[in-house]
């Protein structure tokens with residue numbers, strides 16, 4: 001076992017983990033943060049996307065020990081009290097989800113995208129989110145949500 005210490009959604013977290021434990025399972029099974037989904041386990045779908053030190057990362061491709069010392073943000077860490085994060089609000093208002101399985105990953109990827117590029121074109125949005133898949137194929141409204149979030153200054 002290896003000791004890790006990281007900050008998850010603003011809370012300090014220390015734990016002993018097996019070196020082989022993936023970050024996504026650490027978040028889901030050890031911390032109970034089930035909003036980070038597993039869609040493939042092979043770095044294909046982006047359902048497991050979280051922020052590690054403000055960079056979007058597919059947490060099924062990262063060992064928990066690699067996040068040692070980092071700040072991790074999951075979808076549970078975005079809202080402020082009852083107020084949704086502007087990206088969450090935009091996804092809600094633009095109906096940018098169907099089953100919702102991919103949504104946490106898309107939301108986190110969008111937060112990262114807009115931090116790097118606050119006013120992306122449609123092409124830049126589609127390219128920026130190409131690592132995230134929606135099996136319900138709701139891409140049109142997802143793009144509209146990202147544009148709305150950008151207008152809202154997310």
Ligand code: FES
Nearest residue numbers: 039040045046060
């Ligand atoms: S579960 Fe991580 S990319 Fe699909």
Ligand code: FES
Nearest residue numbers: 098100134135136
């Ligand atoms: S809304 Fe169902 S997978 Fe995207």
